[in-house]
Amino acid sequence: MEIKRRYRPLIAGLSAVRKVDGPRSVLSVIGNKKCACVALCYGILISQAIKWQGIRYVYSYLHNEMKIALLGYGKMGHEIEKVAIDRGHEIVATIDNDEEWASKAAALRTADVAIDFSTPATAVGNIDRCFALHLPVVVGTTGWYDQLDAKIRECEEKGESLFVASNFSIGVNILFDLNRRLAKLMNRYGNYSGSITETHHIHKLDAPSGTAISLAKGIVGNIDRLAGWELDEGKAIPQEKLPIKAIREGEVPGIHEVAYDSEVDTIRIYHSAKSRKGFAVGAVIAAEYLKGKKGYHTMEEMMD
């Protein structure tokens, strides 16, 4: 349709030439200078239009422009929309409840990738739907990680594309790295006891946060005297368990702190998000990274 509309002026120009000169030879048409000029100008304009269209396709290919479906159109969904558009992508569908999976099915089929920031109760169902549509999916939703291993296996077996991160902020992923290195060091010093404290806004559904759990895995996996983590709810916690305290207050986007305490001092590493933008930028970069890849992918791999 687009091309046809573009050709309309040329067709009109050529008809004008034909009207002036009647059904004579092409040479006689060119002989009519005025009409030949009009046809030539239209020809140049059309070839330029086609060239620019071509350049636009090449540009969008090189710049990895994508059609994105947002699964979960709450606080993070809206933030991701802004970042994705700023980076030249298109949002083709926003799904904010189960019903919209059916009503927006046609738009969903045009997506290159989906980004899920929904709820702990809906994330796994959304991943299943993406697998069924062969739609690569980036998942930021936390609170469903008891099923993560099963979903990774399913993704690999079915040849689908999945990217999961408990925290898409580049700063937090630097903290993850520091946390693992510090834990390796602290493995040698039994007189320090570790703990994690996380603070989030009052609307957060899961506790402790997925980020705190990732930090805990980085510590427990590197300190031999620890055998797991436990949510600190005020009761006594066994020595071999790493306590995680979860605080919910105001509209805090996310604060995480790892502390090692001894009789004589305290060592702390700390990250405080100033807004949700850092998570949104990381999630969109992850979607760009996932394009064209199969299997399971992580921030650690992407940032390596």
Ligand SMILES: NC(=O)c1ccc[n+]([C@@H]2O[C@H](COP(=O)([O-])OP(=O)(O)OC[C@H]3O[C@@H](n4cnc5c(N)ncnc54)[C@H](O)[C@@H]3O)[C@@H](O)[C@H]2O)c1
């Ligand atoms: N990984 C990260 O970097 C990161 C950062 C921030 C938040 N999060 C997590 O992302 C999730 C969303 O956070 P938020 O602050 O945007 O929450 P939110 O409550 O503002 O938004 C969640 C949205 O999901 C919608 N929803 C419900 N059922 C759905 C379904 N079946 N399909 C699609 N959407 C559905 C809800 O209507 C709601 O609008 C939470 O689990 C949060 O912990 C992760």
